[in-house]
Amino acid sequence: MIRERLPNRRKSAETTVEHAGQAYVVGIGYYDDGRPGEVFINGGKTPEAVHQYAADAAVILSIGLQHGIPAEAFARSMPRHDDGTPYTIVGAVADMLAVKP
DSSP states (O other): OOOOOOOSSOOEEEEEEEETTEEEEEEEEEOTTSOEEEEEEEOTTSOHHHHHHHHHHHHHHHHHHHTTOOHHHHHHHSOBOTTSOBSSHHHHHHHHHHHOO
16 A cells, blocks of 8 residues: 655645544544545643653554545454444544534
8 A cells, every 4th residue: 555645735724523521622534525634642640651642642543644544444353342332542533524514
C-alpha cells in the first residue's frame, strides 16, 4: 500500500469524545473527498501515560488511514465490552470516525 498524503491545506474539525467518564479532545484532518486522514487525541486531564498512549494510537490510526485502511475496519477490530462499547478511547475514536463524514 502506498501512503496517500493529505493536502497541505485541508479541512479539519475538533470534537470532544467522552470515554469512561473522561473527555478527550479529538482533532481530525480530512481529504478533499471528506475521508478522515489524520487524527489527534488529547487526553486533557488524564494521567500522563494515558495521554501518551492516546497520542501514539492517534499516529497509528493516521498512518493506517493514509494507507487506505477505512475507519470502519479500525472500528470493527477494536476489543469491546459485553455491551458493545469499546474498551479504550482509541476504540471510541475509531467508532466516531466510522460514522462521521
